[in-house]
Amino acid sequence: MSATSESVDIDEKQTRTSRRVGLGLVATAVVLAVVVRFAMFDHESSDYKIFVKGWYEFISTHGGFGALKYSFADYNVPYLYLIAALTYLPIPALTGIKIISVAFDLLLAYFTYRVVALRHTGRRLPALAALIVLFLPTVATNSGMWGQADSIYAAFGLGGVYFLLRRRPWLAGVFFGLSLAFKLQAVFLFPLLLVLALTKWIPWRVLLAVPGVVLLLDVPALLAGAPVGRLLSVYAEQTSTYTELSLLAPSIYQFLPASADAAVIRPIGIAGTGLVILGLCLGVLLSRVRLTTAKVVLMGAASAVLVPFLLPSMHERYFYLAEVLTVIAAFYLPRRLWYVPVLVQVASFLAYLNVLFPAADSTPPGDLPGGPSLPVPGGHSEPGEMSDGMPGDMPGWMSDQYAPTLEFRVLAALMAVAVVSVVWTAFREFRRGSPPGARKTPIHDALSTR
Template sequence: MYTASESVDIDENRKQKFRRVGLVAAAVVAAVVARVAMFDHESSDYQFFIKDWYEFISTHGGFGALKYDFSDYNVPYLYLITLLTYLPIPALAGIKIISLVFDLVLAYFTYRIVALRHIGRWVPSLAALIVLFLPTVATNSGLWGQADSIYAAFGLGGVYFLLRRRPWLACVFFGLSLAFKLQAVFLFPLLLVLVLKKWIPWRLLLAVPGVVLLLAVPALLAGAPLAQLLSVYVEQTNSYPQLSLNAPSIYQFLPASADAAVIRPIGVAVTGLVILGLCFGVLLSRVHLTTTKVVLLGATSAVLVPFLLPSMHERYFYLAEVLTVIAAFYLPRRLWYVPVLVQVASFLAYLKVLFSSGGPMPSGDPPGVTIDGQSPPGDTGLPAPDGYPASGSIMDQMFAPTLEFRILAALMAVAVASVLWMTFREFRRDSPPGAEKTPQPPEGVRR
């Protein structure tokens, strides 16, 4: 029989649980309300592209419109837009609701990853809420209407399943991430390390392109040419010749007169060599991998690759913003300031783009192509709107390095160096097998 004191303890525990759940739920509702309050804003990306994609799909037979080449996004995102055309939801609100839903998925996987380090619910919940309230995450979906939370949520899911030693599911999630955005490759150095360290059987990597190809099948059935579907990311990489498109990257330190045609291939090659050097350095170190080391590798990969690669947009540090928060929860005393630096550098770049006099530069197809006698979405066939560059030389001037962006790039450089140094230190301290076991999640949150 229960004693009176045991009954009081149970009641108190229940009250604390309800209080905790209530506070977290209230914070999530507040995050959703904050995004909904921004729903009326139409970014230039929405006005010039996403809105036109929606209208094109709606007026060309819904799903059957996918046989046309009218968008520079891969088809999984277009499937979601197609679904919206069948629902009684305004286009702008629907686009942002999709991103909002994946904001919540992103926060969920943040919770699950941090829960592997911190047993209990308060700390993982705090990490998830911090990610949900990051200015870049909130404005990316609620104000800008971008889809970065989709690929990032799947990418973070892939990291979680890696930590749970479920490599098949991890590769499926990385495939889903890549199917939505090419920026999923920022996490591929982590995959390479884990293959070399035999955490992942190399054959399971086939699941990544397999998922991408599988998701292309509905568009193929709709009549889209295979070559068109396979060339989407190739065309994206050739869209902009500039060294940086408002990204706080290393290229902000170069003079405006730097020859992008010469530096771009060098930048790609140097990035590849640096990543390979880091991967083989980890392999040669022969250290025992732990959850902390894997998280640090993920954060390093997500922040280092876009910092070194040319032609990056300001939004391409999205994964780094989230993973540095998670890494800071794994090593709070050593890395607490890193997500602050990444967030400041990224968000100020966001503000420059979202609220500059000319607005962000839309990125669409070149003029001259027609579909059923009309210009494709993203191409009006008319001169560039006021405030937008009309030629390559003007775009070069628009994206030329400035003192402001060099300061932001310097902040990002400090963040990159800090994560690299902490990863180096962590890998110098080898742990015997079993020294840091992956803890099981507490009861009530098991898979």
């Protein structure tokens, strides 16, 4: 008995040591990821110099949160709340804005860990998935170099997926609402919500939580004096800002000739995307298969990569959710999807480079000659003001810059392979009825035993 007891003690000590070593390695990797981002903090992108910096300065010089009553930015107010909070802190604007994005990178990695942990027992594979997402070139440069806010809506969106999988629909609705409140691109996951509502995975009334959260987050700006109409129309204004078929996104529109009539093709593209999504949703509904974690994750990944590929007027950053969800999907079905996040990452990151490091003879995307001017108190505008900090009519150089090129057609072809792969894999999984190697227990039964 004593020998057996000593053997058990040794095994327990080895297990504890192994866990400590593992946690140490993960912590070191996370610190390294943050250090890499801090090393890029000095870079000022054209988006920061022309837009975000101006928003910060306007808020800072017009009463902090009180400045939200003016129309000076084209982002929804929750992100402006964060910028307003920065103006009260002794932190440089550029540093503070990037710290916000980096913080949500960490939250994004956390939810990646949690979603993958629903598929794999133990900590190694979930931790590996989280670290891969944290070190994705697009994720690192989006926050550390570019200072964009994509990690915010993506982290909340992925949190919504996680709570869907845990069968906590109301909390999932809240997270999807938070995601939508920060960026309209959260709608790339809405086909997943539609399918789950149609299959009675979630109650229909849960969908009301999404706009409810968005409206609730408008209240502080409303109290500050912001017009109701402006708060409710911010996303409508965004969708009408650009009319190009593709804004350096590796999408299907890269295959069209530069002479293609955007005014004719845009509505066709929007309607066509809607029909494709509805058709796929109907296909899932008619399949009558029992949903599993793998199927829900696959639907999320398919939605996140398919919608921006088909919709017109997409920016290069709009595959951000797809970059993360294809990594997660690859951990669910590695034999079939291991290469998909590689394709998505290559296509997206090379598109990023064209914006972060534009050619010397080109105007950086988003950078207008002379830059925008901001509204002044009293409702009067300075000469050259652009509505909501954005251009009205696109100048001629803009169309030339966004014209399809051989390089972007290659990137779009890589993305097309990724789209077809994810959609085809999802189709096969729904035909099969259950993923290979998956537990046969339905997810709601499996989670009840956790």
